[in-house]
Each structure stands twice: as structure tokens, then as C-alpha cells.
Amino acid sequence: MELVIEKKQIKDWLIELKKENIVIDSKKSVLPIKQYFFPPQEDFFIFDKKTKQLDSPDYKKEIIIVCHHLGQLEAMTQLDEIMEKPNSDFFYWQRREKSILIGLIDESVEVAPGGDLILEKINSKQYRVLILTDKGKKIVKNKFFKEIAKPKVKKYSGEENPFKEMLLDSELLADAVEWSKGHKIWDELAKKCLGCGICTYVCPLCHCFLIQDRVSLDDKKCIRCRQWDACTLPEFAKIAGGHNFHKTIKERYYNWFYHKFVRAYKEYGKAQCVACGSCGRSCPAGINIGDVLKEIVKDYKKYEKE
Ligand code: SF4
Numbered sequence: 289m290e291l292v293i294e295k296k297q298i299k300d301w302l303i304e305l306k307k308e309n310i311v312i313d314s315k316k317s318v319l320p321i322k323q324y325f326f327p328p329q330e331d332f333f334i335f336d337k338k339t340k341q342l343d344s345p346d347y348k349k350e351i352i353i354v355c356h357h358l359g360q361l362e363a364m365t366q367l368d369e370i371m372e373k374p375n376s377d378f379f380y381w382q383r384r385e386k387s388i389l390i391g392l393i394d395e396s397v398e399v400a401p402g403g404d405l406i407l408e409k410i411n412s413k414q415y416r417v418l419i420l421t422d423k424g425k426k427i428v429k430n431k432f433f434k435e436i437a438k439p440k441v442k443k444y445s446g447e448e449n450p451f452k453e454m455l456l457d458s459e460l461l462a463d464a465v466e467w468s469k470g471h472k473i474w475d476e477l478a479k480k481c482l483g484c485g486i487c488t489y490v491c492p493l494c495h496c497f498l499i500q501d502r503v504s505l506d507d508k509k510c511i512r513c514r515q516w517d518a519c520t521l522p523e524f525a526k527i528a529g530g531h532n533f534h535k536t537i538k539e540r541y542y543n544w545f546y547h548k549f550v551r552a553y554k555e556y557g558k559a560q561c562v563a564c565g566s567c568g569r570s571c572p573a574g575i576n577i578g579d580v581l582k583e584i585v586k587d588y589k590k591y592e593k594e
């Protein structure tokens with residue numbers, strides 16, 4: 289028996305599930321799902337100078353995210369791991385634990401990459417249910433879902449993505465990127481890259497941040513906040529006293545790759561990339577990370593043979 293929902297009933301089900309706080313992450317969304325748990329800027333606490341009281345944000349809000357990308361769901365599984373180990377990120381988990389992630393996927397799902405529940409298109413009228421967590425189990429116990437003995441199942445293939453295949457060998461990518469530090473490609477990319485940080489902001493897996501204390505304009509409150517940071521920004525590796533570990537864009541851009549493919553492999557056993565292509569689509573300089581990796585791996589393999 290398969291649990292299915294009719295396509296035309298999905299909207300009604302979502303409305304009944306929760307009247308507010310439903311976010312639809314469409315294929316055109318620029319910022320990744322991470323923004324709902326790790327916002328671009330968030331206040332940790334606010335200190336009122338007059339009352340001497342500390343206030344913190346309200347994390348009671350529940351959120352349902354309906355996502356159309358398998359890559360985003362896969363990235364969330366990885367981001368959960370990053371935000372749990374080695375230290376659990378309190379602020380991330382306050383929101384994450386109150387969320388439900390639903391994949392609404394118009395292609396056949398070989399391996400469910402993450403989320404609480406995936407609705408997989410099986411024909412033009414129906415979606416099959418893949419339950420991944422207890423949260424997912426709870427929200428399908430209602431009149432919208434039916435057990436069907438043998439639903440008509442069609443194959444829907446996703447877009448071909450050779451970059452995705454490269455990611456299967458994280459060890460090779462880690463070795464190649466580490467070896468490439470002196471490669472001419474970093475000089476070429478340094479001439480192109482504007483150091484704007486957009487690739488990091490749109491990446492579902494980049495998670496570096498900075499912490500700032502600021503004072504409200506009326507001087508009544510002090511606020512500690514964190515905001516997204518990016519390897520490519522000029523001040524990323526600047527420390528107290530003014531020393532900058534990565535002064536040049538070449539160093540900073542290489543560091544972005546190093547973190548994603550070398551450090552991530554050493555710490556978590558895989559690259560922090562799901563080949564979603566968002567960074568390439570948003571880069572004002574037209575840099576495509578898949579092409580960069582391809583060139584590095586090709587030269588690394590040649591070097592290995594020599
Ligand atoms: S988006 Fe492009 S130009 Fe901007 S920092 Fe990233 S690689 Fe450089």
C-alpha cells in the first residue's frame with residue numbers, strides 16, 4: 289500500500305495544517321532555506337539601559353517550509369549536522385526544532401535527502417508520501433491522504449547535473465583543492481571576483497557569521513547581534529589589532545574553496561556543497577564553481593600521473 293495525496297488537495301491540506309507561517313520555497317527563491325533558522329541578521333539579546341533588563345527574541349513561532357528542491361533538503365540535513373557538532377548552535381535550534389520541512393518534488397526521488405516529509409510526484413494527479421520523521425508522520429494523519437494498493441507510478445527525471453557527480457568523490461576534491469593552492473586559476477579568479485560575498489549568502493551550506501554589539505539610535509538599548517559573514521569579504525579574516533590573515537581577494541577566494549572542500553571533508557567527511565548552482569547563478573562576475581573544480585581536478589589528476 290502507498291500513501292498518496294491528490295495534487296489538487298495539497299493546497300487545502302496546507303491551509304488546514306497551519307493558517308499562518310507557511311513559507312513556500314520556490315525554484316526562483318534566491319536566498320536558501322537556512323535563512324529561516326540562521327537569519328541574515330538576528331538579535332541575540334537586547335539590554336535596556338534604563339530598566340537594566342535583558343530581553344531576548346521570541347522563538348515560539350512555528351514554521352512550515354514547503355520546498356521544491358531536493359538540493360535544499362539535502363543541504364538542510366548537512367547544515368543540521370554542522371549546527372550540532374562540535375557545538376550545538378542554541379539560536380539555530382530554537383527555530384529549527386519548531387519547524388516542519390516538507391519537500392514537494394516534481395521528480396522521482398531515488399534517495400530521500402532530508403526534511404520531515406517528501407511528497408513525490410508519481411503521476412500528473414498524485415503525489416506519493418515519503419515519511420522521514422515523527423513530525424512528518426503526524427501531519428499526514430488526516431482526510432487528505434489515502435492508502436492506495438497500486439497507484440500509477442511514472443518516472444520523472446530531474447535535470448542532468450555533472451557537477452553533482454563530481455561531489456560523489458569528496459576525497460578527490462579535498463586532495464585536488466588542497467594541492468591547487470599555487471595553481472594559476474586562483475590568480476585568474478582573483479582578477480574576476482568582486483569580493484561581494486553573494487556566493488556565500490545564496491549558498492544553502494555557508495554558515496560563517498560575525499557578532500556585533502551596537503547601540504540603538506536613541507542610545508536607550510544595547511543589542512548583541514550576529515549576521516552572515518563571507519570568506520570573500522575584505523574584513524573576513526581581520527582580527528583585533530588590525531592584522532588581516534587574508535589580505536588579498538586571491539587568498540580569500542581560495543579560502544572559500546578550502547573551507548568547503550578541504551576543511552569540511554576533514555571535519556565531516558564530505559564537501560559542504562550540494563551542487564545546487566545558486567552561487568554561479570547569482571555571481572555578478574559569472575564565476576561557476578563547478579567549472580573551477582573541474583579544471584583543478586583535471587590538473588591534479590595529470591600531476592598525480594606524472
Ligand atoms: S559572488 Fe562572484 S564576485 Fe561575488 S564574491 Fe562570489 S565569486 Fe566573487
Ligand code: SF4
Pocket residue numbers: 487490491492493494548560561562563564565566567568577
Ligand atoms: S553549488 Fe554553490 S551555492 Fe550550491 S551548495 Fe555548492 S557552493 Fe553552495
